[in-house]
Amino acid sequence: MSETWIILGATSSMAKAFARAVAERGDGVLLAGRDMDDLKRTAADCAQRGAAVSEAIKFDARKRESFAPIYKRVLREDGMINVAVFVGSMPPQEDIDADPSLIEGVVKDSFTGPAEFLQGIAPEMEARGGGCVVGVGSVAGDRGRIGNYVYGAAKAGFATYLSGLRNRLTRAGGHVVTVKPGFVDTGMTWGIEGMFLVASPDKVAADILKAVDKKRNVIYTPFFWRYIMLIIRSIPEFIFKKMSI
Amino acid sequence: MRWKTADYTGWGRVHRAKGQLARPERESTLEALIAEEPSPAIGMCRSYGDACLNDGGHAIDMTRMDRVLSFDAKTGVIEVEGGCRIGELARLFAPQGWLPAVMPGTGFATVAGCIANDVHGKNHHGIGSFGQHVISLTLLNGDKKQLISTKRSAGLFKATIGGLGQTGVIASAKLQMIPCKGDVMMVTERRIEGWDEFLAALDSSKATYTVGWIDATAKGDDLGRGILEEGETGAGLVPKPKKSRAIPFNAPGFALSKPVVRLFNKLYYSRVPKSGRTTVKPISDFFFPLDAIHDWNRLYGKRGFHQFQCVVPIAQADALREMLERIANSGLASPLAVLKRMGEGRGGYMSFPMEGYTLAVDFPNRAGAEYLIQSLIDMTEAAGGRIYLAKDSVATGAQVKPMYPEFADYQAEVQKADPDGHYTTDIIRRLDLRSKS
Numbered sequence: 101m102s103e104t105w106i107i108l109g110a111t112s113s114m115a116k117a118f119a120r121a122v123a124e125r126g127d128g129v130l131l132a133g134r135d136m137d138d139l140k141r142t143a144a145d146c147a148q149r150g151a152a153v154s155e156a157i158k159f160d161a162r163k164r165e166s167f168a169p170i171y172k173r174v175l176r177e178d179g180m181i182n183v184a185v186f187v188g189s190m191p192p193q194e195d196i197d198a199d200p201s202l203i204e205g206v207v208k209d210s211f212t213g214p215a216e217f218l219q220g221i222a223p224e225m226e227a228r229g230g231g232c233v234v235g236v237g238s239v240a241g242d243r244g245r246i247g248n249y250v251y252g253a254a255k256a257g258f259a260t261y262l263s264g265l266r267n268r269l270t271r272a273g274g275h276v277v278t279v280k281p282g283f284v285d286t287g288m289t290w291g292i293e294g295m296f297l298v299a300s301p302d303k304v305a306a307d308i309l310k311a312v313d314k315k316r317n318v319i320y321t322p323f324f325w326r327y328i329m330l331i332i333r334s335i336p337e338f339i340f341k342k343m344s345i
Numbered sequence: 346m347r348w349k350t351a352d353y354t355g356w357g358r359v360h361r362a363k364g365q366l367a368r369p370e371r372e373s374t375l376e377a378l379i380a381e382e383p384s385p386a387i388g389m390c391r392s393y394g395d396a397c398l399n400d401g402g403h404a405i406d407m408t409r410m411d412r413v414l415s416f417d418a419k420t421g422v423i424e425v426e427g428g429c430r431i432g433e434l435a436r437l438f439a440p441q442g443w444l445p446a447v448m449p450g451t452g453f454a455t456v457a458g459c460i461a462n463d464v465h466g467k468n469h470h471g472i473g474s475f476g477q478h479v480i481s482l483t484l485l486n487g488d489k490k491q492l493i494s495t496k497r498s499a500g501l502f503k504a505t506i507g508g509l510g511q512t513g514v515i516a517s518a519k520l521q522m523i524p525c526k527g528d529v530m531m532v533t534e535r536r537i538e539g540w541d542e543f544l545a546a547l548d549s550s551k552a553t554y555t556v557g558w559i560d561a562t563a564k565g566d567d568l569g570r571g572i573l574e575e576g577e578t579g580a581g582l583v584p585k586p587k588k589s590r591a592i593p594f595n596a597p598g599f600a601l602s603k604p605v606v607r608l609f610n611k612l613y614y615s616r617v618p619k620s621g622r623t624t625v626k627p628i629s630d631f632f633f634p635l636d637a638i639h640d641w642n643r644l645y646g647k648r649g650f651h652q653f654q655c656v657v658p659i660a661q662a663d664a665l666r667e668m669l670e671r672i673a674n675s676g677l678a679s680p681l682a683v684l685k686r687m688g689e690g691r692g693g694y695m696s697f698p699m700e701g702y703t704l705a706v707d708f709p710n711r712a713g714a715e716y717l718i719q720s721l722i723d724m725t726e727a728a729g730g731r732i733y734l735a736k737d738s739v740a741t742g743a744q745v746k747p748m749y750p751e752f753a754d755y756q757a758e759v760q761k762a763d764p765d766g767h768y769t770t771d772i773i774r775r776l777d778l779r780s781k782s
Contacts, residue, residue, distance in 0.1 A: 113370055113409060138371040141426070145412035149437060287370045287409075291349030 102152055102179040103231075104128035106170060106221070108159055108214055109187035111138050113286045114236065117305035118184060119146050128153030128177060132170055134160055153177060161187045161213025162205065167220055174221075181225055184234040184308075185214045190251040190288065203250050210254035215261045222265065226272035232312055233269065233276045235262040239320065241280070242329045246344055266317065277311045278318045279304075282325035297322070348403065353387075355394050356642055358649030359710050359738050362398035362771060368406040372426075372516065378405060379514055380488040383767035386514040388428055388455030392462060393652045394738030395771035396509055402769075405514060407457060413437070414517060421522040422480065427457030427515045432633055439528035439628050444578070446478035446523045452633040457515035462735035463507030463696040467554040467576070467632070469687050476506030476692020478521045486513030486762060503751075504758035506693030509734065509772060511779070512762040527580030530554075530631040535621040536614065540569025540666055544702070547686040553577055554631070556685055560610040561669065561678035561706050562603070569669060571684065572617050576631050586627045591639035595647040601709050603676045610680055645709050650679065651738050653718045654705035656687055656698065657730035664728035665702055668721050672706055675717050681707040694755035697733040705736065715739050734772065742777035756781075 107119050110131035119129050123146035130153070131139045131146070139156030147154040157173060160166045174181055188210040196202045218233060225231040240248050241255030259278055266276035283289055283298045299322045307321040320326040335343070348365040367384075369375040378384075384403035391397075398404075407428035414424040421443045425434070432452020434445050449464040458464075463476040472478075481494035484505060491513075493502045505512045533552075537543045543557060552575035559571035599605065635641050642650070657665050672678050682705065689700040708714040718739050722732055731748040732740060746752050759779065766779055773779050 111371065116370075135371060135373065137373065141372065141412050141414060144414050148413040148416050287368070287374075290368055291347040 102126075102128065102177075103182055104130065104153060104174060104177040104179065105182045105184055106130045106132060106174055108132050108161070108183065108185045108217065110142060110156075111135050112186045112288075113301040114281070114284060114304050115184070115186035116142055117301040118186070118234075118308055120149055121305045121309050123147075123149040123151035123154065126150050126152055127182075130155055130157050130170065130174060132157045132159030134158070159217075161217075162208045164216065167217050170217075171221060171224070175224070180228060180231045181221065182232040182234070183218060183221060184236070185218070186236050187214055188236070188238070188251070188255070190248060193246070193248055193250065196250050206250050207254045207257070210251060211258040211261070215258065218261075218265060222269065225269060225274050230273040230275075231269070232274065233262070233265060234279060234308055234312060235259075235276065236279045236281065236308075237262070239280050239282050239325050239329050243332055243340070245340075275312075275315050277308070277316055279308055279311070280318065280320045280325065280329070282320065282322060282328070297324070353390060353398065354649070355397055355738070356391050357393040357651055357710075357738055358642055358645070358647075359651060360395040360398055360771060362395070362400035364399050364401055365403045366406050367403070368409055370409040372410070375405070375410060375514070375516060376485060376490065379485045383487050383513075383763075385510045385768040385770050386427065386457060388458040389430065389453045391449075391451050391454045391458065392735040394734075394736065395775060396462065396735055397458075398771040399769070400771050404770075407455060407514070410516070411455075418443075421524065422519060423522055424517060424519045425456050426517050427455060429456050430454065431456065431459060432629060432636065434522075435528075435628055435632065438522065439525055439578075442524055442527070443522040444525040444628075446472055446521060447475040448632050449475075450633065450635070452629060452636050456518055456520070460506055460515055460518060461508060461510045463692050463698075464735065465687065465690075465698055467556045467685070469685070469690065469698060470555065471553060471688065472523070473688060473690020474507075474692050474696055474698050476696060477690055478523075479506065479692065480519040480521055482518040483516045484513045485516050487767075489513075490516075500754070500758050501762060503693045504695075504755050504762070507691070507696035508693055508755065508759065509695065509778075510770065511759045511768050511773065513768065525578035527578060528628045529579050529581045529583050530576045530626045530628055531579045531623060532574060532576045532626050532631055533621065533623045534617045535573045535575075536617055536619060537569075537571050537573050539566065540669070543569050543571060543573070543684060544662055546573050547684070547702070550575055550686075556683060558613070559669070559682045559684045559704075560614055561672050561682035562607045562610050562676070564670070564673045568673060569666070569684075570614065571682075572614065574631075578628070579625070581625060583625050583627050586629050587637060589637045589639055592641055592643040594643065596644045598646055598709075600644060600646070601679050606678065606680055613680065645679070645707075648710040650710050651708045651714055651718055652681075652705060652736040653708065653721050654697075654703060654733040654736040655721065655725040655730050656701045656703040656733075657725060657728040658699065658701040661728040661730065662702055664724060664730070665704055668704065668724050671717070671721065671724075675713065677708045677711060677714050677717060679707040679709060681705075694751035694758070695734070695749055697731060697735070699731055701730065703733075705733075734776075737772075740776065742775075745776050746778075752778075
């Protein structure tokens with residue numbers, strides 16, 4: 101049965117790698133994001149890799165009115181509808197400290213925007229009796245720390261949302277994979293000091309696809325981040341609050 | 346876009362650079378970058394010497410600009426972003442009956458890198474160089490964006506093909522691919538017992554793809570012994586290429602010492618039966634045999650290695666034989682040595698190919714290697730030949746300039762395109778290719 105992936109935030113390198121991987125399986129891709137010129141290039145690329153459908157489509161996590169045209173477009177495709185969420189934004193914590201109103205944008209991009217989008221498509225997925233949602237969060241959402249706790253809080257909210265959505269869609273035969281990448285070699289992390297064990301976007305995309313096939317619930321990628329985060333989560337708060345990691 | 350301070354090297358790892366790198370992922374970012382800070386582009390850094398280095402300066406890493414923009418299954422015309430890798434194109438399109446017209450020895454090379462070095466492949470004698478199959482390309486230079494071809498800005502185009510990135514950044518290119526029968530290769534391997542037999546075999550080979558492996562440690566009667574490989578594309582079913590392995594650390598010095606290399610070469614030679622053999626291989630195994638071993642350059646240890654590649658005219662084959670004798674006597678050669686007949690096809694002013702025989706040999710970076718290569722370069726010049734800038738790491742400008750008869754045209758076009766020297770790289774400084782003589 102043919103499948104169609106709506107890929108939110110398809111200009112990111114992780115999303116691009118994932119779109120290519122599903123395109124090579126012959127799935128359709130609707131590449132959603134803001135930079136239409138860039139999305140069209142990725143759409144052309146995915147078409148050459150074997151995607152059944154490959155189109156660029158406008159999406160802005162902060163603009164609710166951009167959601168409906170995507171819902172409408174995907175209805176034209178038969179088979180299962182899948183959604184992969186790669187959106188999110190992480191302004192430096194100092195910028196947020198200087199201008200707290202930036203928090204609204206971070207939460208919209210990383211949590212409420214995609215959550216609202218998924219909420220809107222969930223009934224159609226239920227009606228079709230399945231489909232898969234991939235939600236890319238971050239290890240930053242596992243514990244708030246001084247360097248990026250606003251971004252972390254938004255991703256934590258998104259993770260909790262995904263857990264609830266999983267509970268809901270499972271009843272209809274659907275599935276939700278929560279992905280928590282560690283450091284990934286993307287434009288967002290390029291040139292930032294202190295990166296280690298950095299994974300390539302292709303590696304992350306391959307891990308996600310494997311998790312989709314195996315119906316895993318929550319994955320860390322690369323896998324060892326599960327243990328790194330286990331340690332970080334186990335540090336008692338009275339010690340953690342004095343640390344800067 | 347953020348700049349990152351990074352150490353990077355050419356594939357031979359003898360030359361090193363430290364500089365500011367940016368790695369755009371979108372065309373809009375790339376264009377803004379070049380308008381703001383015009384800098385030379387680098388790709389997968391598969392050139393051996395310092396063609397891909399800009400020590401102390403800026404460079405733009407193009408590896409994330411790697412998409413296929415269009416493809417016409419009827420004509421085989423494809424348009425790709427500059428950072429797209431050749432091996433990826435072969436993987437995607439060979440099953441549909443199309444291959445890049447020219448493929449270098451590694452599939453990791455980017456299309457823009459293949460253009461900037463005007464690379465050749467195992468079919469050069471029949472089809473010419475990479476640049477001859479470029480229909481047009483988009484060149485970014487400061488805030489200018491130009492579509493150039495053999496018809497539009499022909500001079501600039503010829504200075505860009507094989508031009509070592511001195512005219513700007515190749516953002517995308519339209520290429521003519523060639524039809525192939527499928528994604529497997531029928532490969533015939535044959536033992537060649539000596540030098541004269543090798544030349545005769547190369548001259549009479551009718552195959553589309555031909556390459557000779559040569560035992561650069563063999564002396565006397567065995568001088569020039571090796572294996573001739575001839576290949577044709579075909580359709581069929583073969584096992585998938587083996588999973589790639591990586592060399593995890595720098596090998597110790599003795600790994601490629603004289604006795605080890607001699608023994609290896611002997612075994613490698615005897616691997617092919619006396620009567621020869623024909624096998625069927627996945628396309629990548631034939632074209633990119635070393636790509637299955639990631640970071641194989643680490644086999645040469647942390648001091649790295651040099652590659653010497655020259656071409657000499659047909660009539661000067663004896664000069665090449667003398668070079669090979671010198672190499673064999675030096676005891677410095679590694680197992681990687683290749684002999685091939687080239688056609689005359691070349692796409693740009695600074696393109697390497699000329700009709701003749703080309704010899705490529707790797708040397709670990711040991712005492713005597715540089716001296717040996719210097720003398721080989723002089724012998725090449727005396728024979729009216731040419732050395733390949735994508736491989737070179739030791740030549741001087743005085744040696745190189747006379748080998749390239751269109752150097753003055755190149756220099757004039759580059760001067761026009763980039764009068765302030767924004768795109769200058771380490772090789773350009775070493776060979777003094779930009780200053781007015």
